[in-house]
Amino acid sequence: MPVLESNGMKTWQWRNQKQTLIEYAFWLLLLLVMFACAKFIAERTTWSFVLDAPRQGGEMLARGIPPRWDYMSQLWRPLWDTLTIATLGTVLSFVISVPVAFLAARNTTPHLLVRYIALFIIVGTRSVNSLIWALILVIILGPGVLAGTLAIALRSVGFMGKLIYEGIEEINEEPVEAIRSTGASGAQVLSYAIWPQVITNILGVTVYRWDINLRESTVVGLVGAGGIGLQLDASINTLRWNQVSLILLVIFVSVFISEWISAKARQALT
Amino acid sequence: MAQATTLSGRKWSPPPLIKNPWVRWGLIVGGILYLIFALSTLNFDAARVSRGLERSGRLLLAFLQPDFTTRGNLIFTGMMESVTMAAISTVAGFIVAVPVGFGAARNLVPVPVYLFCRGLIALSRTFQEVIIAILFVVMFGFGPFAGVLTLTFGSVGFFSKLLAEDIEEIDAVQVEAIRSTGASWLQMVSYAVVPQVLPRMIGLTLYRFDINIREAAILGIVGAGGIGSTLNTSLRRYDYDTASAIILMIIALVMVVELSSGWIRKRVQ
Numbered sequence: 001m002p003v004l005e006s007n008g009m010k011t012w013q014w015r016n017q018k019q020t021l022i023e024y025a026f027w028l029l030l031l032l033v034m035f036a037c038a039k040f041i042a043e044r045t046t047w048s049f050v051l052d053a054p055r056q057g058g059e060m061l062a063r064g065i066p067p068r069w070d071y072m073s074q075l076w077r078p079l080w081d082t083l084t085i086a087t088l089g090t091v092l093s094f095v096i097s098v099p100v101a102f103l104a105a106r107n108t109t110p111h112l113l114v115r116y117i118a119l120f121i122i123v124g125t126r127s128v129n130s131l132i133w134a135l136i137l138v139i140i141l142g143p144g145v146l147a148g149t150l151a152i153a154l155r156s157v158g159f160m161g162k163l164i165y166e167g168i169e170e171i172n173e174e175p176v177e178a179i180r181s182t183g184a185s186g187a188q189v190l191s192y193a194i195w196p197q198v199i200t201n202i203l204g205v206t207v208y209r210w211d212i213n214l215r216e217s218t219v220v221g222l223v224g225a226g227g228i229g230l231q232l233d234a235s236i237n238t239l240r241w242n243q244v245s246l247i248l249l250v251i252f253v254s255v256f257i258s259e260w261i262s263a264k265a266r267q268a269l270t
Numbered sequence: 271m272a273q274a275t276t277l278s279g280r281k282w283s284p285p286p287l288i289k290n291p292w293v294r295w296g297l298i299v300g301g302i303l304y305l306i307f308a309l310s311t312l313n314f315d316a317a318r319v320s321r322g323l324e325r326s327g328r329l330l331l332a333f334l335q336p337d338f339t340t341r342g343n344l345i346f347t348g349m350m351e352s353v354t355m356a357a358i359s360t361v362a363g364f365i366v367a368v369p370v371g372f373g374a375a376r377n378l379v380p381v382p383v384y385l386f387c388r389g390l391i392a393l394s395r396t397f398q399e400v401i402i403a404i405l406f407v408v409m410f411g412f413g414p415f416a417g418v419l420t421l422t423f424g425s426v427g428f429f430s431k432l433l434a435e436d437i438e439e440i441d442a443v444q445v446e447a448i449r450s451t452g453a454s455w456l457q458m459v460s461y462a463v464v465p466q467v468l469p470r471m472i473g474l475t476l477y478r479f480d481i482n483i484r485e486a487a488i489l490g491i492v493g494a495g496g497i498g499s500t501l502n503t504s505l506r507r508y509d510y511d512t513a514s515a516i517i518l519m520i521i522a523l524v525m526v527v528e529l530s531s532g533w534i535r536k537r538v539q
Contacts, residue, residue, distance in 0.1 A: 030361070033357065034357070034358060034361055037354040037357050037358040038358060040350070040351075040354045041351075041354055041355065041358060041414050041415060041418055044351065044413055044414050044415075044495070045411075045413050045414065045415040046411050046412075046413060049410060049411025049412075049413075050410050050411065050415055052411075053409045053410045056408065056409045056410075057409045060405070060408065060409065080311065081311070084308045084311060084312065087304070087308060088305075088308055088309070088312070091305070123525065124521070127484075127520070127521045127524040127525055127528075128517070128520070128521060129484060129485075129487065129488045131400065131488045131491055132487075132488060132501070132517060132520070135491070135501070135502070135505055136329070136505075139322070139325060139326075139329065139505065140319075140322040140323065140325060140326040140329065141318070141319055141322050142315065142318040142319070142321075142322055144315070145311075145312050146312055146319075149312070192284065196284060199287060200287075203287075215396075215398055216398065218398060218401070219398045219400045219401060222400060222404075222491070222492060223491065232401070232404075236404060236408070248397070248401070251396075251397065251401070252396050252397070255396045255397075256396070
């Protein structure tokens with residue numbers, strides 16, 4: 001805490017002169033960058049459309065309310081598909097990410113080279129959004145739930161793998177030593193000393209990711225990978241706003257329920 | 271060792287994770303039944319998949335030789351657009367989130383304000399960015415403007431939720447101390463609340479920039495500007511060489527931003 005002394009009076013200051021200068025320079029730079037960004041975006045915007053937005057928005061609302069309730073009868077199947085994509089995707093991702101995580105964790109990896117390969121899988125899958133995975137998989141597997149499930153699963157491997165391997169690296173080493181000192185084999189050490197310590201974390205991560213996956217599986221349909229996103233896309237393309245509002249309501253409620261289930265399950269685990 | 275002999279013959283097994291056997295077996299059986307049922311509704315089309323596998327060969331081949339140059343200009347402007355969108359909406363989102371975040375802190379504001387701000391946060395956090403982007407594209411037209419609005423909306427939900435939680439958990443003693451000097455509400459906030467939450471907020475801003483980059487890379491698929499639209503077009507035209515170049519660029523961008531934001535966060539905190 002620098003203190004400024006003038007005429008024998010001591011005044012407390014937050015920062016000294018150099019810090020203040022650096023701070024001002026930072027804000028100036030940020031301001032300039034933001035100005036450049038705004039200019040760039042503005043050049044690429046059709047302003048007549050933007051000015052038209054209030055009218056468009058008003059029309060959307062007017063046509064969207066009330067929702068077309070009887071459309072619900074056609075939504076149960078897509079909703080089930082969405083749930084399937086999220087759940088099977090999470091299960092598949094669990095099956096892949098647990099072994100990958102054990103190979104990536106510093107204390108359980110068999111070899112440093114294996115560790116780097118596992119880390120590469122984790123980082124690589126995490127960097128590709130599920131929508132991009134879905135785009136590619138729809139080309140390979142054709143439109144449908146299968147492509148969506150795989151897209152969700154591949155995207156989740158990186159996320160789950162990262163959280164799980166960090167959990168494995170944080171375990172208490174004493175039980176491991178204790179089991180090992182009885183002459184246990186590697187598999188026995190894994191199942192009696194390491195597994196009991198990490199299983200609650202792994203299940204917690206899985207449930208947490210399931211909740212995120214449900215949210216993501218509502219949109220993979222937009223590129224043809226099944227679920228309620230297909231209906232959303234079709235309704236928007238045909239400007240059926242009363243169907244769109246019902247679908248958004250359904251998504252809101254299901255995300256709310258899944259969040260509640262996930263929170264309860266994680267509470268039960270700890 | 272007498273005890274060991276009396277105990278021999280009894281086999282020890284680790285205690286189960288779920289103590290109640292009814293719940294345990296119910297979950298296992300229910301899970302298996304669900305899996306069988308879900309797999310049966312997956313309608314797996316073997317003929318389509320085998321045709322697709324042939325295509326995936328071409329796709330894989332294209333990924334081994336990405337073409338950065340033919341549509342280099344489009345890729346460059348697309349990437350620029352994505353980065354700009356992410357940068358501007360992180361800052362705009364943060365600015366908007368400050369009042370919303372204070373409004374959503376239970377210990378600072380009256381109940382109606384609290385409920386309104388919490389409602390806004392819930393709305394922004396429930397829907398995927400892509401869904402919000404579609405609606406904004408319909409309202410504001412194609413292009414990065416809709417994307418900026420989408421990401422700003424998403425960032426507001428993110429920042430204000432975390433900010434509100436931080437504010438609710440601050441050390442009340444410091445607030446008390448400042449207040450006892452006769453400080454006004456504004457002085458109380460700026461000297462007792464802000465210094466407590468600021469360091470974490472800087473880290474969170476970088477983290478959100480990271481998220482926004484990822485999102486800005488795909489929003490173009492629904493027409494909201496950025497590299498995603500270039501990717502979508504090239505895939506539709508079976509121009510897999512360019513598509514693979516774009517995906518590699520996205521991965522590189524995401525990794526660079528993640529690494530550098532992580533590095534800066536470590537230095538700042």
